[in-house]
Amino acid sequence: xxxxxxxxxxxxxxxxxxxxxxxxxxxxxxxxxxxxxxxxxxxxxxxxxxxxxxxxxxxxxxxxxxxxxxxxxxxxxxxxxxxxxxxxxxxxxxxxxxxxxxxxxxxxxxxxxxxxxxxxxxxxxxxxxxxxxxxxxxxxxxxxxxxxxxxxxxxxxxxxxxxxxxxxxxxxxxxxxxxxxxxxxxxxxxxxxxxxxxxxxxxxxxxxxxxxxxxxx
Amino acid sequence: xxxxxxxxxxxxxxxxxxxxxxxxxxxxxxxxxxxxxxxxxxxxxxxxxxxxxxxxxxxxxxxxxxxxxxxxxxxxxxxxxxxxxxxxxxxxxxxxxxxxxxxxxxxxxxxxxxxxxxxxxxxxxxxxxxxxxxxxxxxxxxxxxxxxxxxxxxxxxxxxxxxxxxxxxxxxxxxxxxxxxxxxxxxxxxxxxxxxxxxxxxxxxxxxxxxxxxxxxxxxxxxxxxxxxxxxxxxxxxxxxxxxxxxxxxxxxxxxxxxxxxxxxxxxxxxxxxxxxxxxxxxxxxxxxxxxxxxxxxxxxxxxxxxxxxxxxxxxxxxxxxxxxxxxxxx
Amino acid sequence: xxxxxxxxxxxxxxxxxxxxxxxxxxxxxxxxxxxxxxxxxxxxxxxxxxxxxxxxxxxxxxxxxxxxxxxxxxxxxxxxxxxxxxxxxxxxxxxxxxxxxxxxxxxxxxxxxxxxxxxxxxxxxxxxxxxxxxxxxxxxxxxxxxxxxxxxxxxxxxxxxxxxxxxxxxxxxxxxxxxxxxxxxxxxxxxxxxxxxxxxxxxxxxxxxxxxxx
Numbered sequence: 225x226x227x228x229x230x231x232x233x234x235x236x237x238x239x240x241x242x243x244x245x246x247x248x249x250x251x252x253x254x255x256x257x258x259x260x261x262x263x264x265x266x267x268x269x270x271x272x273x274x275x276x277x278x279x280x281x282x283x284x285x286x287x288x289x290x291x292x293x294x295x296x297x298x299x300x301x302x303x304x305x306x307x308x309x310x311x312x313x314x315x316x317x318x319x320x321x322x323x324x325x326x327x328x329x330x331x332x333x334x335x336x337x338x339x340x341x342x343x344x345x346x347x348x349x350x351x352x353x354x355x356x357x358x359x360x361x362x363x364x365x366x367x368x369x370x371x372x373x374x375x376x377x378x379x380x381x382x383x384x385x386x387x388x389x390x391x392x393x394x395x396x397x398x399x400x401x402x403x404x405x406x407x408x409x410x411x412x413x414x415x416x417x418x419x420x421x422x423x424x425x426x427x428x429x430x431x432x433x434x435x436x437x438x439x440x441x
Numbered sequence: 442x443x444x445x446x447x448x449x450x451x452x453x454x455x456x457x458x459x460x461x462x463x464x465x466x467x468x469x470x471x472x473x474x475x476x477x478x479x480x481x482x483x484x485x486x487x488x489x490x491x492x493x494x495x496x497x498x499x500x501x502x503x504x505x506x507x508x509x510x511x512x513x514x515x516x517x518x519x520x521x522x523x524x525x526x527x528x529x530x531x532x533x534x535x536x537x538x539x540x541x542x543x544x545x546x547x548x549x550x551x552x553x554x555x556x557x558x559x560x561x562x563x564x565x566x567x568x569x570x571x572x573x574x575x576x577x578x579x580x581x582x583x584x585x586x587x588x589x590x591x592x593x594x595x596x597x598x599x600x601x602x603x604x605x606x607x608x609x610x611x612x613x614x615x616x617x618x619x620x621x622x623x624x625x626x627x628x629x630x631x632x633x634x635x636x637x638x639x640x641x642x643x644x645x646x647x648x649x650x651x652x653x654x655x656x657x658x659x660x661x662x663x664x665x666x667x668x669x670x671x672x673x674x675x676x677x678x679x680x681x682x683x684x685x686x687x688x689x690x691x692x693x694x695x696x697x698x699x700x701x702x703x704x705x706x707x708x709x710x711x712x713x714x715x716x717x718x719x720x721x722x723x724x725x726x727x728x729x730x731x732x733x734x735x736x737x738x739x740x741x742x743x744x745x746x747x748x749x750x751x752x753x754x755x756x757x758x759x760x761x762x763x764x765x766x767x768x769x770x771x772x
Numbered sequence: 773x774x775x776x777x778x779x780x781x782x783x784x785x786x787x788x789x790x791x792x793x794x795x796x797x798x799x800x801x802x803x804x805x806x807x808x809x810x811x812x813x814x815x816x817x818x819x820x821x822x823x824x825x826x827x828x829x830x831x832x833x834x835x836x837x838x839x840x841x842x843x844x845x846x847x848x849x850x851x852x853x854x855x856x857x858x859x860x861x862x863x864x865x866x867x868x869x870x871x872x873x874x875x876x877x878x879x880x881x882x883x884x885x886x887x888x889x890x891x892x893x894x895x896x897x898x899x900x901x902x903x904x905x906x907x908x909x910x911x912x913x914x915x916x917x918x919x920x921x922x923x924x925x926x927x928x929x930x931x932x933x934x935x936x937x938x939x940x941x942x943x944x945x946x947x948x949x950x951x952x953x954x955x956x957x958x959x960x961x962x963x964x965x966x967x968x969x970x971x972x973x974x975x976x977x978x979x980x981x982x983x984x985x986x
């Protein structure tokens with residue numbers, strides 16, 4: 225029963241969502257509404273699971289005094305501070321001027337943004353060290369990257385103007401052509417390929433052939 | 442540890458000096474800007490020479506160049522012509538084709554890390570809509586989205602041309618807030634928007650909002666604009682709102698995912714596309730507005746040139762090294 | 773308070789950036805705060821927007837008793853934290869997987885296969901169906917042929933059930949060229965995106981915090 229019940233749930237829910245696309249009337253539209261709302265609540269609990277698991281791991285690290293346990297204290301304290309603030313602020317916790325909004329603007333936003341911004345440095349360093357035109361394919365990749373990078377910023381056309389290059393092959397025009405023609409073709413091939421994979425996997429999941437999401441016994 | 446502590450103190454002292462004693466914005470003259478460009482070029486030539494001699498520069502040198510290429514242009518006076526690409530022009534034209542009073546649904550599906558690229562797009566779009574007396578309905582599939590929308594809206598509302606029109610919340614624009622559920626939210630909105638948004642961002646009941654009284658589902662929306670940084674985002678809006686409910690959709694995407702949207706643009710599933718910061722700058726140009734998109738393009742240009750320079754230097758060293766190795770084998 | 777907030781934001785920003793020099797206690801502290809605050813942010817957001825607004829309001833004020841099923845499935849999901857009864861979390865997981873599979877099956881088929889194939893298999897030499905032959909410009913004709921041919925060649929490349937030999941192999945070769953150009957374009961845009969994020973952060977440091985930029 226530990227595996228059979230989940231398989232039945234997957235099949236029923238999957239089939240309802242397929243049918244409601246073609247028959248958006250009672251009872252499938254009502255089932256669609258119910259299932260969508262349940263999905264939201266379960267999704268919220270899944271995120272909660274991640275947060276609570278983090279606290280569990282951090283608490284375990286502190287209890288066993290593992291290396292870096294001091295930072296685990298910081299993690300738990302930060303979590304508790306923002307959670308308690310958010311709980312006490314009430315439903316309007318996001319309004320401008322609340323303590324939660326202050327933490328969002330001056331703690332969460334700088335941290336989240338800077339984490340992503342660091343990638344700029346690493347992409348430049350990796351390009352310098354590893355991006356080599358070893359063969360025809362790599363050269364095509366490099367040339368496309370070159371034209372897109374130089375063509376999508378104003379300096380590309382500014383340099384072309386100074387060098388008296390004909391306007392028809394200005395970097396901006398070449399970049400637009402690459403994006404709208406070759407890139408569109410390649411992305412479309414990838415899109416269709418991925419979609420075929422998703423459709424076949426979805427059919428296998430609904431029919432119970434694919435069971436890897438259930439994990440081991 | 443002592444050395445690190447001294448570095449922290451040094452940074453703190455520098456910050457205090459700059460914060461309290463440099464009270465005016467700093468701007469370099471065109472001459473100084475050109476000298477700086479020349480010095481950076483010279484430094485790159487030195488790196489090129491070092492690299493072809495077999496001495497790859499350390500990663501911290503590369504990091505320093507990236508930082509300089511981004512920061513220094515903030516203070517420079519450089520003019521750059523911005524060309525509007527066809528996909529941006531299509532979006533602009535799609536908005537121009539809307540009659541005054543048309544209802545525009547704007548979905549904010551991004552968070553603060555993506556704000557440098559998407560926030561300028563949002564501000565320009567709001568400015569364009571409000572100038573043309575379009576009615577704006579804001580929502581978000583990401584929790585931070587409606588907050589980003591509020592920030593963009595407040596900034597645009599403070600502009601004199603918009604402020605003089607005295608737009609009223611609930612009548613001219615509305616923020617429905619965030620709703621959890623990803624693509625299922627879009628699907629339910631196709632039948633009944635109020636089933637997903639019983640109240641707005643401020644807790645006002647849906648039926649109490651004059652703007653929303655005659656809006657049941659997508660068939661009452663004239664145009665949709667989606668600002669997206671990932672999942673859920675433009676792909677879900679295309680799959681559900683466009684292909685199932687026939688919505689006219691324009692999109693603003695981060696540059697990371699913009700290339701993936703071109704098949705949808707080509708198939709007519711998107712009416713226009715803004716890709717990354719340069720998309721924002723082009724949209725500002727089309728709308729006749731100077732925002733952060735335009736201001737940041739100088740830094741964007743410099744950083745691209747630096748990355749390209751390092752790629753060329755690396756490859757030059759690689760090919761010269763290969764030639765040297767082949768000559769040694771022949772000998 | 774905002775001035776204090778700016779200094780705190782700058783402290784945390786520079787802390788994360790100090791990683792570029794090397795891993796250090798300032799970075800580790802900032803990273804730990806980020807992990808804790810992110811988890812707390814999502815916890816609270818989903819509490820108020822999903823658990824309270826959807827479930828509690830739905831049940832207590834709207835009388836939507838069907839939401840109890842969702843709440844029970846949600847609680848089952850949380851049982852994963854207890855190893856002895858963790859297996860029960862498979863039920864809500866099965867629900868999620870089933871919902872997504874059913875939804876994606878149709879939507880991906882419709883949008884990413886049917887609409888994309890329809891737009892690829894289109895008049896190459898005219899502006900639309902019913903228009904005269906060669907009504908499209910030379911540039912548009914070339915573009916149409918390249919998009920149709922490039923898409924086909926790319927799909928042929930991804931077909932690994934047949935050996936890439938002869939004409940099939942040559943088409944796959946063209947396909948890999950198209951995909952390499954696509955990846956190059958994607959790389960260029962990725963560089964643009966990362967640099968934009970860095971520009972935003974530097975604008976915060978030098979503009980919002982230090983006030984050195986207009």
